[in-house]
Amino acid sequence: MSGRKKTLLKVIILGDSGVGKTSLMQQFVNNKFSHQYKATIGADFLTKDITIDGNKQVTLQIWDTAGQERFQSLGVAFYRGADCCVLCYDVTNEKSLNNLSSWKDEFLVQSNVSNPQDFPFIIIGNKIDVDENKKISSLSKKLNNITNNQLGGLNYPVFETSAKDAINVESAFEVVAKMALQQEELNDANGNDVSDDYNDAINIHLEGDSGNCAC
Amino acid sequence: MAPKPRKKSILSDQVELVYAKSKCYLHPTSSKIDNVAGYLTISRGPNATNNDLLVSFTIESTLKPEELKIYQQADLDDIKPDASKNTPENQRVVSKPHTSVLLGSNFSIPISFIYSIQVRSPSMGMWYGSIVVNTQDGEKLPIVFFHDDESPSTRARQKVRNQNFETFSESGELFWGGVEFMQVLGDYCHLVKSTIEPSVYLVNPVTDDLRNFAPFKEKAKTPKPKASPPFQLPDVNKFIATAKWKVLETVATFSAKTKNQVIDLVEEHAPLPIRQLVNKPEVQKIGNEFEGARVYLAKWAAQVKEEAEESQKRFQVNDEMYSIINKELGGEILTDQEISKTGRREEISKSEWESFFDFSGRLRITASEVKDRIFHGGVSPNIRGTVWLFLLGVYPWDSSSEDREVIRRSLSTQYDELKLKWVNDEEKRASEFWKDQKHRIEKDINRTDRNLPLFKNKKRNVSISAIGSNVPPVVRESSPETPDEDENDDEFDVSNITNPHLYKMREILLTFNEYNENLGYVQGMTDLLSPLYVILQDESLAFWSFTKFMDRMERNFVRDQSGMKKQMLTLNQLVLFMLPNLFKHLEKCESTDLFFFFRMLLVWFKREFEWDDVLRLWEVLFTDYYSSQHHLFFALSVLSDNERIITQNLRRFDEVLKYMNDLSMRMNLNKLLVRSELLFLRFRRMIDIIDRENNSKSDKNEISPDLRQLLSRELVIQKEVERPEGVGGG
The missing domain is CATH 2.30.29.30 (Pleckstrin-homology domain (PH domain)/Phosphotyrosine-binding domain (PTB))
Known part of the structure; x- marks a missing residue:
């Protein structure tokens, strides 16, 4: 990788309205939290340069989108070429948890990624700063149920964060960056090798890798 | 005779x-x-x-x-x-x-x-x-x-x-x-x-x-004894100042064009004295032989433009600026008469507004005259509530004060009746759909314009019903989940709206679902309601104004998004028609979907301007003075204003999107309003010319129906279809 131009990694944040997508992005990129965020309309992104594994310089381009379902059908151009997708829910809102698989499916349909089977997703449960009694009851059980039955039983990395109190946000996005970089390298490989058969082989190879990444 | x-x-x-x-x-x-x-x-x-x-x-x-x-x-x-x-x-x-x-x-x-x-x-x-x-x-x-x-x-x-x-x-x-x-x-x-x-x-x-162009004489400070009006010398200084501006503005337009053509441009557009200067052999020699001279001239022109813009910042938009803008647009396509009608005027003051009405509170000038005035000047904040009720059609233009009082009372009763439909229906409120709608509404209400003093949270011990309530107490008390009984003190918990005004907006949106049973709450609606509520501060009137506003905005929110797609497509055609060079560049950037306009169109630039500017823009758009879709010309003016920067600096979809998103809160409203008016006039003129040419030719230029519809003042109405059983509010 060294000697090459700095890699741009494209990350999409999805999830129900109000789970804290904008707040997560702002906390990670600008280290700030505001009470005055508005409901996001359309899409926007922020970028941040980070170093992975102490030597790889990458630029994360993090896309924040509107949570209202009907807006997803428009302007999906920004899904194209994504390297990682962050699925968010609100730990106080069970419905947002239940909708994770819809967001995943929607993303795969719209983004047209080459490897839907093992495209890197990461799950973030936000707002852990709230009172315990407000949280979804037996959350881990429900979450397990969803990953096993709806998300295809894959071991997607899971983080619980507080964008408000800056808990776990940094470490979640470090993992996002690593996963995105792997995907980017895969895409590069795909770009260089036109053989479909060969692509399949790479997919199989990477399935093991994504397992290693689960934290 | x-x-x-x-x-x-x-x-x-x-x-x-x-x-x-x-x-x-x-x-x-x-x-x-x-x-x-x-x-x-x-x-x-x-x-x-x-x-x-x-x-x-x-x-x-x-x-x-x-x-x-x-x-x-x-x-x-x-x-x-x-x-x-x-x-x-x-x-x-x-x-x-x-x-x-x-x-x-x-x-x-x-x-x-x-x-x-x-x-x-x-x-x-x-x-x-x-x-x-x-x-x-x-x-x-x-x-x-x-x-x-x-x-x-x-x-x-x-x-x-x-x-x-x-x-x-x-x-x-x-x-x-x-x-x-x-x-x-x-x-x-x-x-x-x-x-x-x-x-x-x-x-x-x-x-x-x-x-x-003053229609009325400023009232003389000291009444003169009866005498003929004093003979006034023409204002020589003013004349000279104007002439200087003419030279500056011509030069300023150069910087808008490619640098290498400066000399050519001088030949085409400069006033005679400059043209003569440039045509002098020694000057021409420099221009032809030394690239450096052109660059120098271009830099100088850029400086002048900067100066011109700086001055415009200080003095608002002046006549000269309108000409600059117009020239950049290719002014020769419009007549002087048309250009003289554009431009921004003083906002309508309370006394001027009142002078429009006779003793019975009936308008004594025509509604179109009033709209002309509002389109070009806007209204003063202290009459905005009243004016908007006319503009939105809550009050008919030909009503008397008495009529309006009757309408106001009747609407208030009708609102209470609508509201009771959910207030008195426990079964409805227990339904999944209703609970989901309530959650969506409250979540967004709590994220709407919280920087406004009116929407800052009040202290917990302030009773909701005591603050400026126009709602009959009976409705207030029977309204479910009255927030001031909530024990929760996390002010940002979505289910906990402690601000009385935000609470009323919640009531309005829940009641709107009774009025329009198919649409349901969609993000962006709180942005549309908030200005109406803030200027009226009356729950019933804000509600009815909102219903009228939503008549035209419903197409932005329909489930299949066809209304937004249609507008973006029309805008796409408009850009191609009016700004073909920019369009070509956007094609290269894979940006012709104009996605960056999504937010601007959905909530009528609410997120792009400061509060006061949003109100001014909306009242201009409410008039339908030229077109019921003037917001598309306004969008076009944003693109046109940034054409040079986009074509010279931006190469990719994400760059264009980022640039356009970041224009938010950095745009000059008045300048764009003038530009959008000129763009409309130019558009209309182009259609006229094409139609005329078509009459005499067998080889016809087709104008798309979408573009032609932009000439209409009739509202484009698109209603949501019936909500299928089991479909949520997403």
Whole structure:
């Protein structure tokens, strides 16, 4: 990788309205939290340069989108070429948890990624700063149920964060960056090798890798 | 017809009636009984020039019987254009009209003392036409109403015209007494229509008046003794300043074009002196031989442009800027007359707004005149609530104050009834759909314009129902989940709306779901409601205003997003049509989907401007003055304003999106409003030209129906289809 131009990694944040997508992005990129965020309309992104594994310089381009379902059908151009997708829910809102698989499916349909089977997703449960009694009851059980039955039983990395109190946000996005970089390298490989058969082989190879990444 | 000089000598206290109109009335009070009938006359005293002719209002009952006869005769004589010539002159001599201090109603004023006359057309069966004379001293004389149905001469004249199928005057206006009066007056003085107030005619305007286009004279600080108005020298400094600007603006446009063509541009567009300079052999040599000279010239031009923009920042948008913008757009396609009509004016003040209405609170000028005024100036914040109720159609333009009070009360009752549909229906509130809607609404309400003082959270111990509530207490108390009983003190918990105004907005949106059962809450609606609520601060009126606003905005929110797609497609066609070079560049950037306009269009630029600017923009758009879709021209103006930067610097989809998103809160509203108006006029002109050319050619240029629809003032309405069973509100 060294000697090459700095890699741009494209990350999409999805999830129900109000789970804290904008707040997560702002906390990670600008280290700030505001009470005055508005409901996001359309899409926007922020970028941040980070170093992975102490030597790889990458630029994360993090896309924040509107949570209202009907807006997803428009302007999906920004899904194209994504390297990682962050699925968010609100730990106080069970419905947002239940909708994770819809967001995943929607993303795969719209983004047209080459490897839907093992495209890197990461799950973030936000707002852990709230009172315990407000949280979804037996959350881990429900979450397990969803990953096993709806998300295809894959071991997607899971983080619980507080964008408000800056808990776990940094470490979640470090993992996002690593996963995105792997995907980017895969895409590069795909770009260089036109053989479909060969692509399949790479997919199989990477399935093991994504397992290693689960934290 | 030029008046012939009169040779016959008349006494110094006498005048000869040049023109008389019967059954003109003053309406000193709101009661018809107090109306005062009189004659509006133009008369000539002994040895008087046209400038000395008197315009007078004389109350009928103050005339002596023998004089009344002469007035009556003069009124009737004027029916036929040549009649006066046949009437012996001495038969039209009456005593000089005088201003009666006692009655306070008669007036008489020389033409030279009249600054302007406002002519207000009648509305069929609604109210009488009238004129208001504004004096050079800044006084308004009493309004004279033309009771055409009572005036023998006007009736006879109308009859003649009807027989000749000339119901309308030459300008296409309905024929009425005021038009006739102005026609006659125009024979004796120079009348110029004000470009600011089309209903106002300046009388013998001096150059300064024309330049200012001021429809009314500023009230003089010290009333002058009766004397002819002082002769004014033309303002030489102002003239020079203007000329300098003309040079600067021409040069400034260079920087908008490619640098290498500066010399060519000078040849095309520069005023003669500069062209001569550039064409001098030695200058040309530099231009042709040294690239450096061109770059230098371009840099200089860029500096000038910067300077011009800096100055424009300080003085708001001035006439010169309109020309700059227009030239950048290719001004030659518009006529000077069209350009002079654009531009920003002062906002409508409370007193000006009130002057639009008569004693019964009915508009006495036409709605389109009011809209013209609002489109170009906007309204002052202290009348915004009232004006918006008209603009949105909650109050009809032809209503009286009394009508509006009745409407207001009725709407309030209807609102309460709608609201009770969910308040009193426990089963409904227990449904999944309703709970989901409530959650969505509350979540967004809590994220709407929280920087406004009105929406800052109040202390917990402030009782909701006690704060400025216009809602009957019975509804308030029965409203479920009254928030002030909530024990939770996390102010950002979505289920916990502690601010009374946000709470009312929640009620409005929940009730809107009863009014429109198919749509459901969609993100962006709180952005549309919030300004309405803030300026009205009345739950029922805000609700009904919102329903009217949503009539036009519903297409932005329908489930399949077809309304937004349609608008973005239309905008795409518009960019291709109007800004083809930019379009080509956007193609290279894979940005022709214009996704970056999504937010701007969805909530009408609410997220792109500061609060006050949003209100100003919306009231302009509400007028539908040129087009019910002027917001698309406004969007186009944003692109046009940034055309050069985009084409020179941005290469990719994400770069374009980022740049456009980041324009938020950095745009100059007035500049864009002017630009959007010019773009519309240019668009209309382009369509005209194409249509004209199509008539004479077999090889026709098709105009897409979407583009053609942009010429319409009719609202584009698209309703959500019925919500299928089991479909949520997403």
